[in-house]
Amino acid sequence: MRINITHKIIFLFILLISTLSIIIGFFSFNYGKQALMIEFDDRAKALVKSLALNCEYPVLFDNKDMLSSIGANVLSLKDVIFCEIRNEKGQVLFKKGIKNKPYNHEYTAVIQTEKVNDVEEGLVLGNGQIRKFEKIGRIQLILSLDNIRDRLLSIQRALILIISLGIIVASMAITLLLRFVLGNPIDKLVTDTRIVSMGNLDYKIVMNTKDEIGSLAIAFNEMLNALKITQNKLIKTEKMTAVVQIVSEAAHEIRNPLMVISSGIYLLKKVICEENPIVPKTIKQIEDAVSRMSLFIEDLLHFSRPIELKMDKVKINEVIKVAISELSEGLFFGVDMKQELADNIPEILADSNRLKQVVVNLVKNAVEAMKEVVGKKLEVRSEKEGNFIKISVSDTGKGIPAEEIASVFDPFHTTKKKGMGLGLSICNRFVEAHGGRIEVESEVGKGTRFVVWLAGETIKEEEK
Amino acid sequence: MPKKICQIICLFITLLLFHNMTCFALEKTTVSVVFSSDMEAYHQAWEGFNEFFKKNGVNLSVSTYNLANDDPETVILRIKKEKPPIVFALGTRALKLLKMRVGEIPIIVCMVINQDEINGANITGVTLSIPTMIKLQWINENLSQTKRIGLIYSIETAELVAKISQDCKKSGYEVVAQKINSGEEITWALQKIASRIDCFLMVPDARIYFPKSIEYLLMEGLKRKFAVIGLSSFYTKAGAFVSFDCDYQDIGRQTAAMAMKILNGQSPTDIPSESPRKTTFSLNLLVAEKIGIKIPPVVIKEAKEVFGR
Numbered sequence: 001m002r003i004n005i006t007h008k009i010i011f012l013f014i015l016l017i018s019t020l021s022i023i024i025g026f027f028s029f030n031y032g033k034q035a036l037m038i039e040f041d042d043r044a045k046a047l048v049k050s051l052a053l054n055c056e057y058p059v060l061f062d063n064k065d066m067l068s069s070i071g072a073n074v075l076s077l078k079d080v081i082f083c084e085i086r087n088e089k090g091q092v093l094f095k096k097g098i099k100n101k102p103y104n105h106e107y108t109a110v111i112q113t114e115k116v117n118d119v120e121e122g123l124v125l126g127n128g129q130i131r132k133f134e135k136i137g138r139i140q141l142i143l144s145l146d147n148i149r150d151r152l153l154s155i156q157r158a159l160i161l162i163i164s165l166g167i168i169v170a171s172m173a174i175t176l177l178l179r180f181v182l183g184n185p186i187d188k189l190v191t192d193t194r195i196v197s198m199g200n201l202d203y204k205i206v207m208n209t210k211d212e213i214g215s216l217a218i219a220f221n222e223m224l225n226a227l228k229i230t231q232n233k234l235i236k237t238e239k240m241t242a243v244v245q246i247v248s249e250a251a252h253e254i255r256n257p258l259m260v261i262s263s264g265i266y267l268l269k270k271v272i273c274e275e276n277p278i279v280p281k282t283i284k285q286i287e288d289a290v291s292r293m294s295l296f297i298e299d300l301l302h303f304s305r306p307i308e309l310k311m312d313k314v315k316i317n318e319v320i321k322v323a324i325s326e327l328s329e330g331l332f333f334g335v336d337m338k339q340e341l342a343d344n345i346p347e348i349l350a351d352s353n354r355l356k357q358v359v360v361n362l363v364k365n366a367v368e369a370m371k372e373v374v375g376k377k378l379e380v381r382s383e384k385e386g387n388f389i390k391i392s393v394s395d396t397g398k399g400i401p402a403e404e405i406a407s408v409f410d411p412f413h414t415t416k417k418k419g420m421g422l423g424l425s426i427c428n429r430f431v432e433a434h435g436g437r438i439e440v441e442s443e444v445g446k447g448t449r450f451v452v453w454l455a456g457e458t459i460k461e462e463e464k
Numbered sequence: 465m466p467k468k469i470c471q472i473i474c475l476f477i478t479l480l481l482f483h484n485m486t487c488f489a490l491e492k493t494t495v496s497v498v499f500s501s502d503m504e505a506y507h508q509a510w511e512g513f514n515e516f517f518k519k520n521g522v523n524l525s526v527s528t529y530n531l532a533n534d535d536p537e538t539v540i541l542r543i544k545k546e547k548p549p550i551v552f553a554l555g556t557r558a559l560k561l562l563k564m565r566v567g568e569i570p571i572i573v574c575m576v577i578n579q580d581e582i583n584g585a586n587i588t589g590v591t592l593s594i595p596t597m598i599k600l601q602w603i604n605e606n607l608s609q610t611k612r613i614g615l616i617y618s619i620e621t622a623e624l625v626a627k628i629s630q631d632c633k634k635s636g637y638e639v640v641a642q643k644i645n646s647g648e649e650i651t652w653a654l655q656k657i658a659s660r661i662d663c664f665l666m667v668p669d670a671r672i673y674f675p676k677s678i679e680y681l682l683m684e685g686l687k688r689k690f691a692v693i694g695l696s697s698f699y700t701k702a703g704a705f706v707s708f709d710c711d712y713q714d715i716g717r718q719t720a721a722m723a724m725k726i727l728n729g730q731s732p733t734d735i736p737s738e739s740p741r742k743t744t745f746s747l748n749l750l751v752a753e754k755i756g757i758k759i760p761p762v763v764i765k766e767a768k769e770v771f772g773r
C-alpha cells in the first residue's frame with residue numbers, strides 16, 4: 001500500500017494527540033487517586049482518634065456494653081470492616097469484623113486518660129499546666145479500600161472513554177482538515193504531473209490555493225515552459241546536426257564540379273569572341289552565379305561553425321537591386337513586381353553577399369508561393385523605422401497555415417516537391433549573424449509578408 | 465498660755481521623732497521564696513505573705529525561685545550560700561526539696577495538703593486541708609437528712625480517712641468507706657456503696673481521682689442522687705454539689721504571721737502548724753435541683769461562688 005504525505009501527517013498528529021492525552025490522563029488519574037487516598041487517610045485517622053477518645057471512659061472502667069455499642073457503631077460506618085479494642089494489659093475488650101480482605105488499611109490509636117500530677121495539692125488547686133497522660137489501651141481499625149477502588153475504577157473508565165472520544169474526534173477533525181487543505185491539492189498536483197510526464201508539455205496546472213502548494217504549481221508551470229523551450233531548441237539542434245551532416249557531404253560533392261565549371265568559364269571568356277554582346281553578358285552572369293554558388297557551398301561547409309561575416313559598408317537598396325537583378329527574369333513572368341526603396345536608409349556595416357542571399361531566398365519563396373494564384377503581386381520594400389532598417393518582401397500567394405508558421409524557419413521544413421526546406425533556415429542564420437531577426441505574417445489565401453529587421457544605429461556608432 | 469503651746473510643740477516634735485524612729489526601724493530582711501510551680505494559687509498566697517510584711521513595716525528583700533524553671537540543685541546551693549533567716553516554701557514540691565537540705569535555716573510552708581509533710585525541727589506552716597469538723601458542721605446545718613457519709617480511699621489516704629471517720633462518728637454520722645487500689649475501681653466501689661449513702665465526701669487522693677474518675681463520680685452522684693462534696697470550687701463547677709475552699713491570699717497572710725514570729729526569734733518547733741483560718745464554700749444549684757435538695761437563699765448568699773444558676 002502506498003502511504004501518501006497527508007496520511008503521514010495525519011498519523012503523526014494522531015500520534016501526538018494520543019500521546020498527549022494519555023500523558024495528561026495518566027497524570028490526572030494519579031492526582032485524583034492521591035487526593036482520594038489522602039482524603040480516605042485523613043478521614044480514617046480522624047475516626048480512629050475520635051474513637052480512642054470515646055473509648056477512654058469504657059476502657060478505663062471496663063464497660064463492655066458501652067464498648068460493644070461503640071464498636072457496632074463504628075462497624076456500621078462506611079469502609080470499616082474490623083474493629084478491635086484492647087486494654088493496656090493486652091486483653092481484648094471488643095473485637096468484630098473481617099480482618100483478611102485483600103485491599104485494606106490498618107489504623108491504630110492509643111487510648112489514654114489524664115492523670116493528676118504527683119503534686120497532691122493539684123487535686124485541690126486545679127491541675128494548672130501540668131498534665132500527665134497515661135496509656136490505658138489501644139484501638140485498631142481496619143478500613144476496606146474496596147469503595148475507593150470502585151471509585152477509582154469508574155474514574156479510570158470515564159477517563160479512558162473521554163480520552164478515546166477526544167482522540168477520535170480530534171483525529172477526524174484533523175483528517176478532514178488536512179484532506180481539504182493539503183490532500184486535495186496534492187492529489188491534483190500528482191495527477192497533473194502524471195499527465196505532463198506522459199508527454200503533454202502543453203498542459204497547464206491550475207491551482208487555486210495561494211500557499212506553498214500554489215507556488216509549487218506555479219513553479220511547475222514555469223518549469224514546464226522552460227522544458228518546452230529547451231525541448232524545441234534540442235529538436236532544432238538535432239535537425240541542424242543532421243542538416244550539417246548532409247549538407248557538408250553534398251557540398252563536398254558539389255565543390256568539385258563547381259571547380260570544373262568555373263575553370264570552364266575562365267577558358268570560355270578567353271576563347272569566345274565578343275561579336276554577340278549577349279554572350280559575354282551571359283558568361284558574366286554564369287560566372288557570378290558560380291561564384292555565389294561556391295560561396296554558398298563554403299557556407300554550407302561551415303554550417304556547423306559560426307558564420308564568419310565579411311563586413312563592409314553596405315547600401316541596403318543596392319543589395320536588394322543586385323539580388324533581384326541576379327534572379328532570372330523568367331522567374332518574374334506574370335508577376336506584378338514593385339520596388340519601394342526608401343532614400344533615407346543609412347549605410348550599414350554588413351556582409352552584402354549574405355544579405356543578398358537573404359533577399360534572393362525571400363523573393364524566390366514569394367514567387368513560388370504565387371505559382372497557382374491569379375493576380376500575382378510582389379512587393380519589395382526598404383524603410384527606416386527608428387534605429388532599425390526594415391526590408392519586407394510581400395506576396396499575394398497561398399499563404400502559410402497558422403500551425404506551420406512556427407516551423408517555416410526550421411531546416412528541411414518544406415511543402416514543395418523539389419524544395420530542400422533550407423532557404424528560410426539559412427536566411428534566419430544570416431540575419432541573426434547580423435544581430436537582426438526575421439518576422440512572418442501570413443494569411444492563407446491572401447498572402448505572406450517576410451520582414452527583415454536590421455540594426456541601423458549600431459553601425460552608425462561604429463562609423464564614428 | 466505660751467507654756468501650753470510650748471508643751472504641744474514639744475509633744476509634736478517627740479511624736480515626729482518617734483515616727484522617725486519607727487522609720488529607722490525599717491531594716492531590710494532577706495527571705496528566699498521557692499515556688500513549686502506557676503500555679504495561680506501559689507502567687508495569691510505569696511501576695512498575701514508580702515502584704516502582711518508591708519503592713520507591718522518590714523521591708524522584704526526577696527530572692528525568688530521557681531521549680532518550674534529553676535534547677536532544684538542550684539536552688540539548694542544558692543539558698544545555702546545566701547543563708548537567709550527564713551525560707552518560704554509554696555507547695556509540696558518545694559517543701560520536699562528543701563526538707564533536710566538547707567540545714568538549720570527555718571522553713572515556713574503553705575499550700576501543702578498533707579499535714580504529715582510538715583514535720584521536722586525547723587519546719588512549720590499552714591496546710592490546705594480544711595478541718596473536717598467545719599465541713600460536717602455545714603452538712604449538719606444544710607443537709608439535715610444526711611445520716612451516712614460515703615468515702616472512697618486508697619492506701620495513700622488511709623490515715624486521713626481514719627481521722628475523718630473519727631470526726632464523723634463524733635458528730636453522729638455513719639461512715640461508709642470503701643478502700644480501692646486505683647481510680648479504675650471506683651466504678652464497682654461506688655456501685656457497692658451508692659445505695660447506702662446520702663452524701664459523698666471526696667478526699668485528696670491522687671491515686672483515685674483523675675479527670676475521668678471524677679467525671680464518673682459526679683455522674684454517678686447525679687444518677688444516684690447523692691450530694692458530692694468536692695475538693696475545691698473546680699469540682700462544684702464540674703458538678704459537685706458543694707465544695708469548701710480556703711482563701712489563698714489569707715493563707716499567705718496567716719503564714720506570714722508565723723514567719724514574723726520566727727524572724728523575731730521564736731523557734732519553729734514552738735510554733736505548731738495550722739489549718740486555714742478562713743474558709744468559704746461554693747454551690748452548684750443545677751446539681752442541687754437534680755438531686756432534689758432545696759437550699760435557702762440565705763445560704764446561697766453566703767456562698768462565695770454559685771454555679772448553675
Ligand SMILES: Nc1ncnc2c1ncn2[C@@H]1O[C@H](COP(=O)(O)OP(=O)(O)OP(=O)(O)O)[C@@H](O)[C@H]1O
Nearest residue numbers: 365366369399414415416419420421422423424448
Ligand atoms: N512567401 C511564401 N508564401 C507561402 N509559403 C511560403 C513562403 N515562403 C516560404 N513558404 C513556405 O515555407 C517553406 C519553406 O521555405 P524554404 O524556402 O525554407 O524552403 P523551400 O522553398 O520549400 O525549399 P528551398 O530549399 O528550395 O528554398 C516552403 O516550402 C513554403 O511552404
Ligand SMILES: [Mg+2]
Nearest residue numbers: 364365423424
Ligand atoms: Mg525556398
